[in-house]
Amino acid sequence: MKARLTASRERIVAAAIGILADHGYAGCSVAAVAARAGVATGSVYRHFPAKADLFAEVFRSAGQREIDAVTRAAAAESTAAARVRAVIETFAGRALRSPRLAYALLAEPVDPAVEAQRLVFRRAHAALLAGYIADGVADGELPAQNPELTSTAVVGALAEAMVGPLASGVAGPDTVGGLITFIHRALGVPS
Amino acid sequence: MKARLTASRERIVAAAIGILADHGYAGCSVAAVAARAGVATGSVYRHFPAKADLFAEVFRSAGQREIDAVTRAAAAESTAAARVRAVIETFAGRALRSPRLAYALLAEPVDPAVEAQRLVFRRAHAALLAGYIADGVADGELPAQNPELTSTAVVGALAEAMVGPLASGVAGPDTVGGLITFIHRALGVPS
DNA sequence: GCAAGAAATGAATGATGGTTCAATCCTTTG
DNA sequence: CAAAGGATTGAACCATCATTCATTTCTTGC
Secondary structure (H helix, E strand, O other), X not given: OHHHHHHHHHHHHHHHHHHHHHHOHHHOOHHHHHHHHOOOHHHHHHHOOOXXXXXXXXXXXXXXXXXXXXXXXXXXXXXXXXXXXXXXXXXXXXXXXXXXXXXXXHOOOOOHXXXXXXXXXXXXXXXXXXXXXXXXXXXXXXXXXXXXXXXXXXXXXXXXXXXXXXXXXXXXXXXHHHHHHHHHXXXXXXX | OHHHHHHHHHHHHHHHHHHHHHHOHHHOOHHHHHHHHOOOHHHHHXXXXXXXXXXXXXXXXXXXXXXXXXXXXXHOOOOHHHXXXXXXXXXXXXXXXXXXXXXXXXXXXXXXXXXXXXXXXXXXXXXXHHHHHHHHHHOOOOOOOOHHHHHHHHHHHHHHHHHHHHHHOOOOOOHHHHHHHHHHHHHOOOO
16 A cells, blocks of 8 residues: 555656656646546645646656766776766767757756756756765866866856757757866866 | 836836845745736736736846946956956956846856856957957957967856855955956966 | 817736645454 | 445645636727
8 A cells, every 4th residue: 555655656756757758748637647657636635735746756757867878988988087977978869869859858947946956856967966076076087177166167068058959959069078178177187 | 007017117127136036036926026026926927928028028137237338347448458358357346246137148057048148248248358358459459369269268267267256255365366367367368 | 179089098808827625445453 | 144344536625826707997089
């Protein structure tokens, strides 16, 4: 019984991520999520006090998946420059492969309460990068800088450069390569 | 009179910008805008077919003001590096001086139709920067790069680095200086 | 002044979609 | 197997605003 409860809660979250990926936040009415999860509309409220709480969890969950992917990619590298490159390639690659979801997570208008969770998602990426940058500064690979500020700026540059391609459906031929050059230069990676 | 019509249309737009600056987009109900402009709710619809059209104009107008300010600041400089610095300082300075308005223009959740106008605003900043960057590349001040991509990334970095301070109300002591260093490096300005 | 028409009014309307809840269905347990 | 208690249902409810429109108030031309 407890397992049944947990399972249906997870089905609801998964259904919401699915609709987010197919139709964006605009398509995510509570009724639509419930239908896709195979439960009644009202049942959603047995698991979440309000829609905002559901989508806070949805954004947390989908965001964590992205964070895990870039963390894994970066872990395979050993210099700050290579780690940052891995983050950019993974982030952009996944975004371009699931453009609707990426747009929803990054930029689509959402309820203010959900927007807060989006900031958490962006800050998590920034925090990850800040660690790599701080390490790079500490062992002399990168010049002195404020890792929090530069990592935030990197996340902004990445997100902004993705929004155009995500909307139009196609990225320029060397968007990712150009971003890597731009960000490496910005961090002071020696050429 | 015709002048009276135009005047009241402008009062409505100005009132909307005022509410945007005081209470954000969330406070911008048609009734609130009309009240502040000193007209009846229904009168707004004599000037704009729908709320989205009003706010398209509001974002266009407020955005143009920002574009004008950074354009003017950049025009006083003669190298690409100095122009970009002037853009960053002006953009950040104005944002920090009107944080609620800046947040609304940059990041606050808005109706999808208004979001489109926000993209126009961001793209206008990027286009301005792209021109300076292209000039810098052309006369050898900057290394070869794709000005559209790098200017977009710069706008993203700027906006993202501002959102935190705009929400919390205070910028770190050297946020602007750090951003200038970051962006100059990213563009390949010789040190 | 005075019609005739334009403009302004603001309360009523309507659409959307989140939230509730009385009725129903299961699962559990003695 | 029966009763109790919780889970599920989904149609009704309600709050929020954008939008409309019958009515009133100005402007204008004669």
